[in-house]
Amino acid sequence: MNVSVIGAGLAGSEAAWQLARRGAHVTLLEMKPQKKNPAHVTDDFAELCCSNSLRSDQLENAAGLLKEELRRLGSLVIACADETRVEAGGALAVDRQGFSALVTERIKACPNITVIPGEVTELPEGEVLVASGPLTSDALAERLQVLLGTDTALHFYDAAAPLIAADSVDMDHAWLGSRYGKGSADYVNCPMNKEEYDAFWQALTAAEEAPVHGFEDQKVFEGCMPVEVMARRGHDTLLYGPLKPRGLDDPRTGRWPYAVVQLRRDNADGSVYNLVGFQTHLKFPEQKRVFSMIPALHRAEFLRYGVMHRNTFLDSPRLLDRYYRLKKEPRVTFAGQMTGVEGYVESCASGYLAAVELTRRLRGLPPLDFPRETAIGALGLYVCDQSVVRFQPMNVNFGIMPPLDHRVKGKRDKNTEISLRSLHIIDDLREEALR
Incomplete structure (x- = not known):
C-alpha cells in the first residue's frame, strides 16, 4: 500500500502516522523548510500557529471527550501533547516548540514514512491524502480548484494572539x-x-x-x-x-x-x-x-x-463523504481544517479517521463507521451532512451528537454521561480500529 500525504500539519502528521502503523508506505510531502506561509515560524511538523492550548481536557466538554477518544485510539498528536503539556488548569496546553519537535522526531523516525520537502504543485498519482491546511499554497490551491470545480472553495479569516x-x-x-x-x-x-x-x-x-x-x-x-x-x-x-x-x-x-x-x-x-x-x-x-x-x-x-491570515475550506457537504473522501474521485481524501473542521484536536481527529478508513479500503476491509454517538463520528458526519445549506467551520460540540434517552439534571452531569456513552462505544471499537 503506497499513499502520498500532502502536508505535515496536525492532520497530515496524524494521518501519516496512522497509515504507516497499519502497514502503508507513506510519502509525506511538506513544503517546509523550502517554503513557508505567513503563519509559519519553525521548520517542524504540526506547528501550532495560533494558541498553544488544545482546549478543555474535561469530559463535560466535547473537546475533552474528543481528546480522550483519540488517546484510547492511539493518536500520535495527543500522545505528544500529553508528553509536552504545561499547566493550564483544566485545559491541555503544550510547550509549543517542544510539542512540534516531538511530533517531527517521531514522524522522521518511522521506517514506513519517507519525508520529501518542497512545495507540491500537482497531485501525485495513486492514493492521495490532502492535508495541506487552511493556508494551502497558491499553486496547489489552483490545482485543487480545477479538480473540485469553480464554486467549491470558501474562506474565512482567523488570527493569533501575541x-x-x-x-x-x-x-x-x-x-x-x-x-x-x-x-x-x-x-x-x-x-x-x-x-x-x-x-x-x-x-x-x-x-x-x-x-x-x-x-x-x-x-x-x-x-x-x-x-x-x-x-x-x-x-x-x-x-x-x-x-x-x-x-x-x-x-x-x-x-x-x-x-x-x-x-x-x-x-x-x-x-x-x-x-x-x-x-x-x-x-x-x-x-x-x-x-x-x-x-x-x-x-x-x-x-x-x-497576526491574521486567511483560511480556506471546502464546501465539504457537497464534496466529501463521511470518511473525508472526495466523492467524484475516491482516490483523493482530505483532512484537517480545509475540510471545515475547526480546531487543533478536530484536525487531528479528521486525519485519524481519514487514515483509518483509507487503509481499511486498501486492505479490502469494510468501513469502520464511528457512530454519531462518538465525537469523532459526529464530526465526520457533520462535515458530509448535505442538509447543511450554509456550511461553516465547526468545532466539536455536544449539539452535533444525539441526546441521551433519559433525563439528567445539570448540564455538566448530562455532558459527562454523553461522554461516558461515547467512550463505551470507543472501547468496543478500539481493537478493530487499531488493526
Whole structure:
C-alpha cells in the first residue's frame, strides 16, 4: 500500500502516522523548510500557529471527550501533547516548540514514512491524502480548484494572539490563580478597574488595523475572533468574553475585578506567556501601545505580535463523504481544517479517521463507521451532512451528537454521561480500529 500525504500539519502528521502503523508506505510531502506561509515560524511538523492550548481536557466538554477518544485510539498528536503539556488548569496546553519537535522526531523516525520537502504543485498519482491546511499554497490551491470545480472553495479569516516575556509582567498589578480556585494557579490574572477598562476599550476600538486583503468583520470565524472586532460589538462584549472576571477573586481585595486579562504559559519553562483570547490583526505598534495600557503589561516585552491570515475550506457537504473522501474521485481524501473542521484536536481527529478508513479500503476491509454517538463520528458526519445549506467551520460540540434517552439534571452531569456513552462505544471499537 503506497499513499502520498500532502502536508505535515496536525492532520497530515496524524494521518501519516496512522497509515504507516497499519502497514502503508507513506510519502509525506511538506513544503517546509523550502517554503513557508505567513503563519509559519519553525521548520517542524504540526506547528501550532495560533494558541498553544488544545482546549478543555474535561469530559463535560466535547473537546475533552474528543481528546480522550483519540488517546484510547492511539493518536500520535495527543500522545505528544500529553508528553509536552504545561499547566493550564483544566485545559491541555503544550510547550509549543517542544510539542512540534516531538511530533517531527517521531514522524522522521518511522521506517514506513519517507519525508520529501518542497512545495507540491500537482497531485501525485495513486492514493492521495490532502492535508495541506487552511493556508494551502497558491499553486496547489489552483490545482485543487480545477479538480473540485469553480464554486467549491470558501474562506474565512482567523488570527493569533501575541506572546510576551514572562519576566516583563508587572506582578505588582497581577496575581496567579484559577477561576473559582479550581485546580492549580496556572494563569496570570491582570485586573483592570472601570476607568482603566474604559480607556483600554476606547483605544482598542479606535486602533489602526493591519491591511488584510479581502477582510471584513463578518468573515471572521467566531471561535477565533480578533479582540478589536469583538470590542466593536459593544462596550461590555469583552466583559462577557476574554476579559470576564467571574470567579476570579483578587487576593488584594477579595472581590472580582471589573475586568481581567489572563495570561497562559506558552512553553514548559514558563518564560513565555500568551494573552488568552487576544487574537488580533492590529498593526504591530498599535498592539504594543494598546495592550500596554493593561496595568500589569505596561512594560511588556512582545516576543511575537498577533497576526491574521486567511483560511480556506471546502464546501465539504457537497464534496466529501463521511470518511473525508472526495466523492467524484475516491482516490483523493482530505483532512484537517480545509475540510471545515475547526480546531487543533478536530484536525487531528479528521486525519485519524481519514487514515483509518483509507487503509481499511486498501486492505479490502469494510468501513469502520464511528457512530454519531462518538465525537469523532459526529464530526465526520457533520462535515458530509448535505442538509447543511450554509456550511461553516465547526468545532466539536455536544449539539452535533444525539441526546441521551433519559433525563439528567445539570448540564455538566448530562455532558459527562454523553461522554461516558461515547467512550463505551470507543472501547468496543478500539481493537478493530487499531488493526
